[in-house]
Amino acid sequence: MLVVTMIDDPTADLVIRELHGRDVPVVRLDSGDFPATLSVAATITPHGIEGTLTTPTRTADLSRIRSLYYRRPSGFAFPHLDEQNARFARTQARYGLGGVLASLPGCLYVNHPHRIGDAEFKPSGLTAAVTAGFQIPRTLVTSDPDAARAFIKANGPVIYKPLSTPLYRNGSGVSCTVEVREVVAADIDERISGTAHLFQRRVDKIADARVTVIGDQVFTVRIESGLLDWRTDYDQLTYTPVQPPPGLTSSLYRYLREFGLVFGAFDFAIDRDGRWWFLECNPSGQWAWLEPETGLPMVSAMADLLERKKTR
Structure with missing residues (x-):
């Protein structure tokens, strides 16, 4: 199992702890550590990419990575180089190491970095939402x-x-x-x-909803706050697990298929008539803080997905 994220990522910490408890071998790295404390040696063969990724404490065999959890790695940095050479080095790192990470044979990506990039464009997301059957403002x-x-x-x-x-x-x-x-x-x-x-x-809303799709599992939480943007003050929030309205789940999966995703953190506004308005889907969104607030088994669901126990 490969986890690619920055050093300060509590969500990844929880998932890795769960995987360790299941005796699943995990290598965690931050691509931003390349090349200072992370090295790559990858060979392109008729069977795909073979070789290793090496951190100070772990070595990952590229041919044996079953799943890659791509979260929020830091950017490549070459502070010891002048601007022109640093720009060249960043480009080579992105297309070299980045290309290797995006090309692992038989690997389940949660989510694939290229698909994340596609889905992060808000106009694309809103257009896909309409196609999937959501109402958008x-x-x-x-x-x-x-x-x-x-x-x-x-x-x-x-x-x-x-x-x-x-x-x-x-x-x-x-x-x-x-x-x-x-x-x-x-x-x-x-x-x-x-x-x-x-x-x-602006939606004349009475509440918000965060719907987190992890493989085959859908976790729907109603959020009461009275705020225009509930993310501005978490202390004011009240959480209630709810069932999604009829038809929403099928639209969620139509949306994810459009971008080739297996995970998504969807935000909706609920109006006074009970209609759910799609606001956005974050393909790398936060979700783990909801588990202690609601008791929903989200960390376990992510570990199941990465173990490939359940995939859609």
Whole structure:
């Protein structure tokens, strides 16, 4: 079993502990450790890729990896090189080590890094959601201030949300992300033209739902908060395991098939009429914090999937 993630990943810690308890051999690595404390020697053969990945404490035989849990590895870094050489080295590492990790024969990926990349594009996710049968809020992606103002006037109330969530640090060095918030037409100025932005009609919601699909198992949790974005204050949240509404599960799997995923963390807004509105699916989303809050056996389900006891 191969687990690829950063050093500070409590979710991966829980899964690895469960696998160790089952006597499953696990090699954990962070691709960002390459080449300082991680090395690769891979040969392309008629049978696929053979060779080894070596960390300070483990060696993984590439031909014997049954499953790869790809979480949140850190990026490649070459601080000892000048900018031009560092750019070259990062590119070689990405296409070399990254290419090896993405090409293991017979391996179950949870999820495949290329499929994760495809699914992280919000316009692609919303389009796939419509195809899968979900309801989505009316959405605009634009760099045109006039188009943004017209959309807000026609569809208000409207929220702004980032198309991706790069890490920012405030003046005190504390990490933060761009806020999801309601906007009005008067908020829009020419700065909109500087890049792409996502605007979406605000759902008049009474609750949220996080639906986590792990292989053949679906874990549905209703989240009460009263917040526009429940992720801004976990102390205010109340969790209740619920059954998904009729037809939702089949749509979940249609969505995952569209991207070739076996895991997904789906977010929905539940309106006053009981309708579930698709907001997004994170192919590398967090989920383990829900187990102690709800008693749902999610860590065990992930270990089952990685052991290939159950796959869809």
